[in-house]
Amino acid sequence: MKPRHKRFAxxxxxxxxxxxxxxxxxxAFQSNLVFFFSPTQVAAGEAPKGKSFRIGGMVKEGSLQRSADGVTLRFVVTDTDKExxxxxxxxxxxxFREGKxxxxxxxxxxxxxxxxGEVLAKHDENYMPPEAAKAVGDAHERAAANRAAADAAARTLKP
Structure with a gap:
């Protein structure tokens, strides 16, 4: 084999x-990629079906239910718009606390x-995951816009 062919090989x-x-x-990167969704986005069908993802928000007060074995539980996560x-x-x-x-x-x-399969709680009084804070803020903005639209509609209906 010539040196030129060896170099090419x-x-x-x-x-x-x-x-x-x-x-x-x-x-490996694709299989470990996990996206974040708010309850509103999941309710809108934006979350992937059959794939792992993260959901975040606030734990609804009074929603924590423990089963008899003490390890299995259910709770409600809300972004103040959807649950x-x-x-x-x-x-x-x-x-982990209700209302946090x-x-x-x-x-x-x-x-x-x-x-x-995994639950993560905030680590101090002032921290909320940025994605969860944005989802809660977006939900508050939508609720305010809906209230403003309802108020405007009510004013136009009054004689």
Whole structure:
């Protein structure tokens, strides 16, 4: 083999190896990619079916229900616009409380209940995940716009 052919073979072999490594890295990245959705987005059908994602918001007051085994529980996550029931089997973080921010990772069940494999709670009094804070803010803006539209409609109906 001529030196020119050897060099060409090494370059082609290097490119094949580089392509294989890039494919493996992108595949690993894609399988570990988890998106965040608010309860409003899930209710609108924006969440993926059969794939893992995160849902966040506030734990609704009075919604925490523990089963007899003490490890299986259900609670409601809300962004003040829509609500979603979350089922979780495991030990909750120490900072998990009703009325506080939470992010849960899992899949949406066929019955519309979010089955969480992991629950994350906020870490201090002032923290809320940025995605959850944005979802709550968006829900407040939509509610204010709806109230303003209803008030305007009521004013036009009065004689």
């Amino acid at each position: 090494l370059i082609v072999g290097g490119l094949v190896i580089l392509a294989l490594v890039a494919t493996l890295v992108l595949n 979603m029931t979350v089922a979780y089997k495991g030990i909750l973080p120490d900072l 921010g939470v992010v849960a990772q899992g899949k949406l069940g066929d019955d519309g209940v979010f089955v969480a």
